[in-house]
Amino acid sequence: MDQSTTRSVGVAVPREAARPSRRSIRISALALYARMESALTVEVLIYLLFTIVAVGTRFWDLGSRPLHHDESLHAYFSWRYYVGDGYQHDPMMHGPLLFHLTRLSYHVFGLFFGVGQGDINATARVMPAIFGALLVPMPFLLRRQLGRVSMLAASFLLFISPGMWYYGRFLRNEPWAVVFTLMSIIGIIRWMDSRNPGWLHFAWMGWVLLFCSKEISFIVIFILVTFGTLVLGVAHAQRALVGLAVWPVGVVLGFVVLPRQLGWAKLPSIPFENPSLTKSLAYAETMVTSPQVMSALAWTAAWLAVESYLLWRADLPGQFQRIRQGAAANALSEALAHLHYKGLHVLGLVLTFIVVSVPLYTSLFTNVESGLQSGYAGQLFYWLAQQEVERGGQPWYYYLVMEPVYEPIPVVLGTAGLIWGGIWAARRRRRAGQPLSVFQMSYALMVYWLVLSVLIYSWAGEKMPWLSVHITLPLICLGAVFGARAFKLERGWRGSAVTTRGGAWAFAAAALVITGWIVYKMASWSLQTQPSGQSPLVWGLGGLLILSGAAVLWLGPARAVRTLGLTALGVFAVYTTQAALQLSYVNGAVPVEQMVYVQSTPRVENTIRAMTSVSEKTVGGQKSAVIYDAEVSWPFVWYLRDFPNARFQADGPSSVPTSEVQFVLVGADNEDDVKPYMTNYTAYRYPMRWWFPEEMYRNLIPKGDNGGIARRIYHNGRYVVQGIASLREPQQQAQLWRYVMYRRPEGILNSTDMVLYVRKDLVGAYNQERL
Numbered sequence: 001m002d003q004s005t006t007r008s009v010g011v012a013v014p015r016e017a018a019r020p021s022r023r024s025i026r027i028s029a030l031a032l033y034a035r036m037e038s039a040l041t042v043e044v045l046i047y048l049l050f051t052i053v054a055v056g057t058r059f060w061d062l063g064s065r066p067l068h069h070d071e072s073l074h075a076y077f078s079w080r081y082y083v084g085d086g087y088q089h090d091p092m093m094h095g096p097l098l099f100h101l102t103r104l105s106y107h108v109f110g111l112f113f114g115v116g117q118g119d120i121n122a123t124a125r126v127m128p129a130i131f132g133a134l135l136v137p138m139p140f141l142l143r144r145q146l147g148r149v150s151m152l153a154a155s156f157l158l159f160i161s162p163g164m165w166y167y168g169r170f171l172r173n174e175p176w177a178v179v180f181t182l183m184s185i186i187g188i189i190r191w192m193d194s195r196n197p198g199w200l201h202f203a204w205m206g207w208v209l210l211f212c213s214k215e216i217s218f219i220v221i222f223i224l225v226t227f228g229t230l231v232l233g234v235a236h237a238q239r240a241l242v243g244l245a246v247w248p249v250g251v252v253l254g255f256v257v258l259p260r261q262l263g264w265a266k267l268p269s270i271p272f273e274n275p276s277l278t279k280s281l282a283y284a285e286t287m288v289t290s291p292q293v294m295s296a297l298a299w300t301a302a303w304l305a306v307e308s309y310l311l312w313r314a315d316l317p318g319q320f321q322r323i324r325q326g327a328a329a330n331a332l333s334e335a336l337a338h339l340h341y342k343g344l345h346v347l348g349l350v351l352t353f354i355v356v357s358v359p360l361y362t363s364l365f366t367n368v369e370s371g372l373q374s375g376y377a378g379q380l381f382y383w384l385a386q387q388e389v390e391r392g393g394q395p396w397y398y399y400l401v402m403e404p405v406y407e408p409i410p411v412v413l414g415t416a417g418l419i420w421g422g423i424w425a426a427r428r429r430r431r432a433g434q435p436l437s438v439f440q441m442s443y444a445l446m447v448y449w450l451v452l453s454v455l456i457y458s459w460a461g462e463k464m465p466w467l468s469v470h471i472t473l474p475l476i477c478l479g480a481v482f483g484a485r486a487f488k489l490e491r492g493w494r495g496s497a498v499t500t501r502g503g504a505w506a507f508a509a510a511a512l513v514i515t516g517w518i519v520y521k522m523a524s525w526s527l528q529t530q531p532s533g534q535s536p537l538v539w540g541l542g543g544l545l546i547l548s549g550a551a552v553l554w555l556g557p558a559r560a561v562r563t564l565g566l567t568a569l570g571v572f573a574v575y576t577t578q579a580a581l582q583l584s585y586v587n588g589a590v591p592v593e594q595m596v597y598v599q600s601t602p603r604v605e606n607t608i609r610a611m612t613s614v615s616e617k618t619v620g621g622q623k624s625a626v627i628y629d630a631e632v633s634w635p636f637v638w639y640l641r642d643f644p645n646a647r648f649q650a651d652g653p654s655s656v657p658t659s660e661v662q663f664v665l666v667g668a669d670n671e672d673d674v675k676p677y678m679t680n681y682t683a684y685r686y687p688m689r690w691w692f693p694e695e696m697y698r699n700l701i702p703k704g705d706n707g708g709i710a711r712r713i714y715h716n717g718r719y720v721v722q723g724i725a726s727l728r729e730p731q732q733q734a735q736l737w738r739y740v741m742y743r744r745p746e747g748i749l750n751s752t753d754m755v756l757y758v759r760k761d762l763v764g765a766y767n768q769e770r771l
Contacts, residue, residue, distance in 0.1 A: 132168020
């Protein structure tokens with residue numbers, strides 16, 4: 001054989017073939033360029049545009065807003081972790097992932113943003129900004145399952161959402177919690193579509209990271225598991241599903257009815273503070289031996305026996321075998337039936353949970369026993385106990401008032417999509433036997449996700465504005481899918497959204513002119529001291545109603561709804577974007593927004609700057625001696641971290657401070673106690689934290705009779721009707737318009753004040769520096 005060849009699998013191959021020619025390299029490069037060019041479709045470019053702009057908006061002016069009370073806690077303990085003092089998980093501050101990420105941010109991004117007093121605010125918020133931007137393009141992963149236009153719309157709504165925008169720049173767990181929640185939803189839908197178990201593990205990884213972030217992981221897993229149980233029960237074991245609904249009855253009987261009738265002792269208190277192994281075991285022993293739990297366990301054992309028999313009769317293995325052989329089934333059943341080596345997958349899920357959660361909760365194995373106790377038991381115990389505390393004391397309709405103000409498009413489209421889903425489900429009952437497709441199953445999942453999110457977060461005792469994003473997320477997903485189909489924007493739907501035939505553009509332009517007239521006229525009318533007569537809003541809405549009637553007659557009902565509906569969505573999009581900009585960059589530290597809750601005032605950072613300047617001029621650096629009390633400890637533990645001579649005294653000074661003490665910071669509640677010792681100091685009183693005038697919405701439905709369900713429904717319904725009817729009054733219309741359009745709430749901004757005592761010989765220097 002010629003030496004220019006070598007033998008491989010019995011075939012002579014030229015040696016030169018292993019070394020590609022320049023021409024082949026050029027061809028390969030051209031092929032790669034062609035693939036990239038084909039991949040860069042208009043759709044992909046739009047996603048890239050959304051993502052780039054999202055990165056810019058989330059990082060813009062990131063450090064100017066003073067750290068919120070909770071942000072100061074998160075930033076401080078992450079900083080302690082960063083400088084080598086360690087970190088120990090505390091359920092009060094949710095999961096450990098925030099502290100690991102923020103520590104990493106100090107290490108990596110401190111090179112760019114710095115870790116000094118003036119710029120560390122931005123460094124602390126880098127990770128929230130990254131995840132806030134990462135959320136925007138995530139719908140791209142569902143474009144083939146839920147529709148390309150639908151997911152582009154979802155991406156756009158996530159981008160302009162005021163809640164996602166504001167809390168995507170906020171050092172809380174929410175920025176990554178919504179990312180990991182959506183990651184779980186994406187994984188489930190992609191798994192049902194492709195039957196690739198990798199997507200199931202992708203969904204599980206999202207949930208595990210959510211578990212390491214915040215306790216809402218229990219809400220998310222409850223929603224996903226109960227949805228799957230209902231779908232599989234309806235499809236394969238309806239009798240067992242009926243039995244499943246019976247179990248809560250016995251539990252309520254054992255925990256609520258029987259204790260009242262038989263006088264059983266109350267259950268022990270949850271050991272949510274520093275839950276050691278001894279405390280947890282003692283609590284578990286007391287719980288298990290209580291008559292409530294014993295009766296519930298007995299009921300559960302009997303129920304499980306009946307359910308096992310019903311499931312045996314249903315022959316689930318046989319049903320899944322027939323699905324594998326080609327029998328028609330819904331998308332979830334098919335994905336489960338084709339999941340081979342189930343035991344190995346379960347083992348993989350368990351290992352993923354251990355490998356991810358154990359290092360995070362144990363602070364990279366430096367706090368093993370306490371970290372595992374607080375992570376796997378303490379966090380759930382703590383936040384269950386907090387529901388009874390009802391921090392914030394918000395009414396049950398808190399989110400129902402907030403969401404329409406900030407998220408009008410998701411609320412309108414999501415509510416319409418929810419109603420349409422109910423109608424579709426009712427019609428489907430008449431055509432039983434047709435399995436659900438991937439799209440239908442996904443739509444049902446989004447409806448279920450939205451309904452349970454609204455119910456659970458409205459029922460929970462603790463209601464906070466940042467939790468609203470967990471209702472906004474399913475609203476956006478469902479609303480985008482419904483809206484794209486309702487307006488026939490997806491391929492495969494007959495008709496077009498807007499057409500120039502028949503004067504559609506003329507009607508859209510007329511609607512915009514009337515809307516502009518309303519905004520212009522209401523600007524002056526709503527600001528009158530005593531507005532009277534019919535408001536421009538009423539006249540304008542009347543004009544829009546007449547225009548809608550004319551559009552129906554001229555264009556036909558379907559085309560009129562699409563034309564005017566898309567015009568209204570455009571107006572709402574402009575309003576939402578303006579609301580997001582105003583919330584994030586104008587009012588972020590001023591609680592004229594309901595989203596801004598117990599925010600540190602700008603005076604906090606102004607005070608620290610003035611104290612730092614005085615210290616540099618008098619004793620050098622930040623070496624001034626400072627005393628601060630428990631009332632101002634947060635956020636000032638964070639802001640005074642670089643003052644080595646700052647001392648904490650819980651109730652403030654109990655005697656005359658020594659001569660080297662230059663500043664004393666106390667809460668207004670301690671002012672009278674420390675005032676007698678402050679004869680050598682001049683007092684400055686400032687607002688430290690302030691909040692929205694909540695009386696604007698708290699009195700919409702006064703607390704009433706806690707009687708039966710029917711009585712409470714009547715009580716709440718009566719005040720809802722009265723509230724809607726009151727909008728006929730010009731004064732009410734003006735008040736609502738001032739808040740919605742200009743964020744001018746009725747009432748005063750409430751605050752918790754601080755008192756700064758400055759040594760008298762430093763007053764002149766301090767006055768020169770303070771703003």
